[in-house]
Amino acid sequence: MARGVGKVKNAxxxxxxxGRRLLRVGGPAAxxxxxxxxxxxCSAxxxxNYICNVEDVRQHVAREVLGELRASLRVAARPGAGAFRLVAQARAYRSFWRMEPGSFAFTFRHDSPYPVAKQEELVGWFWPDLARLGTEQEGVAWYTRVHGLMHLEISRVLEPAMAEALWQDLCGGLAAAARHQAPEPGAPQAA
Incomplete structure (x- = not known):
């Protein structure tokens, strides 16, 4: 049975x-x-009494989605070689959004609090390993490839077989780039 918001201790x-539940079951429009x-x-x-407008809820939900994604990427970044971590994180990124396609569209919509224009920030926030692939620009370029491919897959622009082949190529490229990356801070240096 539904509860009135006034009866809820933490309204x-x-x-x-x-809002998060609705996004999962009904997509962004819900x-x-x-x-x-x-x-x-209750009534809208x-x-x-608690928020200014629906955009407050949307911003909170977008932050929550990105927090869940960040946690997923951290699990994928367990200690190990940089190349394996980067590929694991790319796969975790794909897996997360495939399970949450409505959240992808919602979080990265044009008026999102996290627009695609902030990709540099997202690279550092999500994948510090990407920043060690060379210049900051190279890290952003790799993130853009991963994010762009995810967008094409979720939007169903790509046939499933083509999406899979492109993900395999992308992961192979990440692994090759990671073999030449700068060492992790505090990692022992080879003599």
């Missing part, structure tokens, strides 16, 4: 959880104050 958190209110059993007007 703000409940609204954000409902994240609205009306739908969140319906899910919590109640929300203005």
């Amino acid at each position: 703000y958190e409940e609204m954000m959880k409902e 994240v609205s104050l009306r739908n969140i209110a319906r899910g919590l059993g 007007g109640v929300f203005y």
